[in-house]
Amino acid sequence: MTSEVVSSASSEVDRAYSDHSLAELYDLLNPWGPSDEFYLGLTMSAASVLDVGCGTGALLRRARESGHHGRLCGLDPAAAMLDVGRARADIEWVQGDLASCSLPGRFDLVVMTGHAFQVLLTDDDIEAALAAMRSCLVPEGRVVFEIRNPLxxxxxxxxxxxxxxxxxxxxxxxxxxxxxxxxxxxxxxxxxxxxxxxxxxxxxxxxxxxxFCGVERLAALLAAAGLDVVHQFGDWNSRPLTDDSPEIITIAAPAPITS
Ligand SMILES: C[S@@+](CC[C@H](N)C(=O)[O-])C[C@H]1O[C@@H](n2cnc3c(N)ncnc32)[C@H](O)[C@@H]1O
Known part of the structure; x- marks a missing residue:
């Protein structure tokens, strides 16, 4: 399964992701680890999953290899990274970003892994991405991503x-x-x-x-995008978030619509 969706963002990604020889080294230089296990558990429990900034798609490929039978869709602006993922044809690979393409259907889980969320540099970028992720969700769905703790x-x-x-x-x-x-x-x-x-x-x-968006600013941007924080963890063992935590791992859900 492939898509012809191509965004203008494809020309703007860092060389680490746009250069084919570097993209082919990505999985070697970023081996499977505790964060991937954390996201794999969530992915295996969700019927349909969108991985935003999926890169080489290691998470989705591992999920399929592990017996995930539902919809798996990887979105990334970097063609070179997606080309690595395309070794598996039983996953949807879409070139683009959240601003540039509208994906058919809704997802139970939308993730942004490997600190990909940190490529969003401005409040407007973050709020727009969160709102787009929210619009991709079923009503009971979840958005999950992490930021390295700036503290x-x-x-x-x-x-x-x-x-x-x-x-x-x-x-x-x-x-x-x-x-x-x-x-x-x-x-x-x-x-x-x-x-x-x-x-x-x-x-x-x-x-x-x-x-490196701090936790308070992030809370305001999540709320502005119509997302409620369900859990926030400080590491991949799901310990509580503290000032010393290495990560700010956020699980968010669509806020109830109030009339
Ligand atoms: C550090 S890699 C993470 C890849 C993968 N999620 C992982 O965990 O291995 C960051 C990825 O974000 C992608 N990216 C860059 N700008 C993006 C954007 N605006 N929206 C979505 N993804 C983007 C890059 O092309 C790259 O594949």
């Missing part, structure tokens, strides 16, 4: 000293270094990712901006 300032360890390395199936070593580009003011962090590989002559650099 823990995780970007302070995004330095070359914390570079990540992985070995590809063909034996090449790939290295990724993060470097915050400028002093962080406000809640948007701008940084570069430099990918090096023995297979390439020159490194590939991807520049990214991510928003």
């Amino acid at each position: 823990t300032r995780p970007w302070e360890s995004w330095t070359p000293a914390h570079a990540v390395e992985a070995v590809t199936a063909s034996g090449s070593t790939v290295r990724v270094e993060h470097q915050v580009a400028e002093p962080v003011e406000g809640d948007v962090v701008r940084f570069s990712e430099t990918f090096t590989s023995s297979d390439w002559g020159t490194p590939k650099v991807s520049r990214t901006s991510l928003r």
